[in-house]
Amino acid sequence: MANYNLLMIGAGRMAEAIVSGLRNKEETAFNSITVSNKSDQERLSKLKTKYQVHTTSDWKSVVHKSDVIILAAPPSAHEALFSELSNHLDKQLIITVAAGIDPSTMEVHLPEDTPVCWFMPNTAALIGKSMTTFACGKSIEHHHRKIIEHILSSIGEYEELTEQQVHDLTAVTGSAPAFLYLVTEALQETAKEYGLTNEQAKRLVTKMISGSAAMLETGTNADELRAQVTTPGGSTAAGVSVLEEQSLKKIIKDAIIATNEHARKSTKE
Numbered sequence: 001m002a003n004y005n006l007l008m009i010g011a012g013r014m015a016e017a018i019v020s021g022l023r024n025k026e027e028t029a030f031n032s033i034t035v036s037n038k039s040d041q042e043r044l045s046k047l048k049t050k051y052q053v054h055t056t057s058d059w060k061s062v063v064h065k066s067d068v069i070i071l072a073a074p075p076s077a078h079e080a081l082f083s084e085l086s087n088h089l090d091k092q093l094i095i096t097v098a099a100g101i102d103p104s105t106m107e108v109h110l111p112e113d114t115p116v117c118w119f120m121p122n123t124a125a126l127i128g129k130s131m132t133t134f135a136c137g138k139s140i141e142h143h144h145r146k147i148i149e150h151i152l153s154s155i156g157e158y159e160e161l162t163e164q165q166v167h168d169l170t171a172v173t174g175s176a177p178a179f180l181y182l183v184t185e186a187l188q189e190t191a192k193e194y195g196l197t198n199e200q201a202k203r204l205v206t207k208m209i210s211g212s213a214a215m216l217e218t219g220t221n222a223d224e225l226r227a228q229v230t231t232p233g234g235s236t237a238a239g240v241s242v243l244e245e246q247s248l249k250k251i252i253k254d255a256i257i258a259t260n261e262h263a264r265k266s267t268k269e
């Protein structure tokens with residue numbers, strides 16, 4: 001793979017997840033990685049030492065020698081960043097990881113024919129296990145796609161979708177981990193009510209969830225796995241029927257819809 005120069009604008013958790021993932025790869029597409037932020041020098045020093053990256057608080061001075069630029073700053077910073085970047089760009093590949101900032105938006109704000117891409121990772125990117133959805137702009141070519149997939153694979157699994165699907169599915173891959181953590185809390189609280197220590201409750205529930213995820217990873221459908229655990233008329237069936245009576249599936253779907261409606265409203269604002 002050819003060697004490119006990467007500039008990251010934003011040096012927070014997601015920037016670190018990507019840098020760390022890239023550093024862990026056996027083969028790298030990047031000659032150099034430069035990380036920048038607005039104000040936090042201490043943070044830059046930490047990243048420099050930990051990942052042997054270059055750092056700068058003046059990203060404009062390195063744009064001209066960068067081939068790929070990842071925007072890992074908050075969504076609210078993007079409009080100003082696009083306007084500043086536009087004066088310095090010469091067909092660099094621009095990627096954003098910001099919620100709501102899709103390729104059409106990027107193409108409107110950046111010079112014509114700028115290759116753009118939108119990644120929607122989730123928090124598991126921090127441990128290289130993100131399920132990232134992504135959508136490409138209209139000027140993405142084969143060699144850009146190779147770089148995009150190189151970066152995506154450094155933080156986990158990925159799936160290319162249409163721009164609208166990335167918007168709609170952000171609730172499932174990005175927000176639903178919070179729903180699962182809420183279920184986890186309920187299970188742990190119940191375990192403690194039966195006399196377990198906090199540590200015991202945490203371990204039991206975490207291992208049960210990771211075992212269930214591993215069963216799903218075998219490719220067996222969720223409904224089949226559920227049927228395997230649920231003997232008709234048995235004790236698990238009694239528990240499942242409470243969840244069905246209280247429309248658990250509808251509650252989850254309503255939570256996804258509420259998440260998407262809120263995201264659409266925030267993007268418009």
Ligand SMILES: NC(=O)c1ccc[n+]([C@@H]2O[C@H](COP(=O)([O-])OP(=O)(O)OC[C@H]3O[C@@H](n4cnc5c(N)ncnc54)[C@H](OP(=O)(O)O)[C@@H]3O)[C@@H](O)[C@H]2O)c1
Nearest residue numbers: 010011012013014037038039040073074075077098099123
């Ligand atoms: N964390 C996640 O799980 C997750 C998942 C999906 C998507 N994302 C997206 O990833 C992006 C970054 O999130 P994060 O969790 O990494 O946030 P974070 O830890 O708060 O980091 C944000 C970074 O952006 C920098 N920054 C802020 N304004 C800037 C500007 N105008 N120019 C340059 N740098 C600027 C901040 O530097 P200073 O402190 O110096 O200002 C900081 O380094 C967001 O757009 C978020 O939507 C995050």
